[in-house]
Amino acid sequence: MRKLKLVVGIGGASGAPYARRLLEHLTERDDVEPAVVFSVNGRQIWAQEVGTDPRSYGFPIYGHKDFQAPFASGSAGYRTMVVLPCSASGMARIAQGVSDDLLGRAAEVVLKEQGKLILCVRETPLSQVHLRAALLAAEAGAMVMPASPSFYSNPQSMDDLVDTVVARVLDRIGLDNELMERWGSQPAPLRREAGARAPARVASGEDAGPAIAGTISPFGRRGEGS
Ligand SMILES: Cc1cc2nc3c(=O)[nH]c(=O)nc-3n(C[C@H](O)[C@H](O)[C@H](O)COP(=O)(O)O)c2cc1C
Numbered sequence: 670m671r672k673l674k675l676v677v678g679i680g681g682a683s684g685a686p687y688a689r690r691l692l693e694h695l696t697e698r699d700d701v702e703p704a705v706v707f708s709v710n711g712r713q714i715w716a717q718e719v720g721t722d723p724r725s726y727g728f729p730i731y732g733h734k735d736f737q738a739p740f741a742s743g744s745a746g747y748r749t750m751v752v753l754p755c756s757a758s759g760m761a762r763i764a765q766g767v768s769d770d771l772l773g774r775a776a777e778v779v780l781k782e783q784g785k786l787i788l789c790v791r792e793t794p795l796s797q798v799h800l801r802a803a804l805l806a807a808e809a810g811a812m813v814m815p816a817s818p819s820f821y822s823n824p825q826s827m828d829d830l831v832d833t834v835v836a837r838v839l840d841r842i843g844l845d846n847e848l849m850e851r852w853g854s855q856p857a858p859l860r861r862e863a864g865a866r867a868p869a870r871v872a873s874g875e876d877a878g879p880a881i882a883g884t885i886s887p888f889g890r891r892g893e894g895s
Contacts, residue, residue, distance in 0.1 A: 818830045
């Protein structure tokens with residue numbers, strides 16, 4: 670089986686637990702060949718927010734200025750990259766074609782090769798500068814996918830919450846996963862008593878709304894004034 674060559678870029682935004690979970694998940698797969706690169710601040714924030722040694726996952730980790738890394742060139746065949754988390758400034762640099770570190774260069778390569786680049790930006794609030802950069806990145810072919818956890822699956826722990834983001838990232842990469850339950854995988858709940866907890870189920874995004882009209886929405890009670 671041909672493995673997917675995947676660059677995992679870990680940028681300087683809060684959200685290193687997302688990257689930790691992604692790497693952890695990738696150790697359980699045999700269809701992916703990951704290569705990892707941190708930005709300088711990404712490495713520092715990982716130390717603050719996760720604290721473990723990222724080498725423990727067994728994937729190659731390249732230095733932030735190591736332009737000898739295979740994925741610094743299109744010829745090495747890496748066509749998929751996720752930056753998780755991605756700082757606003759990292760997104761802006763990628764959108765402008767600035768590649769003064771390996772993470773930026775890897776992103777530039779994926780864009781020029783017309784591969785799949787997913788930028789999981791985490792910043793709030795977003796200024797006009799950020800919003801313009803996001804549009805520019807999207808126009809250049811990147812997917813801007815904010816690292817925004819969702820709550821409709823009734824997550825019970827921080828890991829559950831983190832998984833709501835990582836599952837969707839894996840989906841976009843094209844990697845089947847069961848990190849979260851899919852909309853429609855369980856019968857839709859009919860009406861429940863006020864105050865009852867939502868069942869542990871997840872609407873998988875886009876078409877969650879219409880499917881639950883007249884029932885209890887994962888986003889709240891519909892049609893009952895709340
Ligand atoms: C502890 C810490 C947390 C940060 N969190 C964020 C963040 O959530 N989002 C963001 O856009 N920048 C954040 N920054 C700022 C970026 O790290 C900084 O702008 C950096 O230059 C981004 O570039 P990089 O992604 O290449 O590391 C943070 C910085 C530090 C030190």
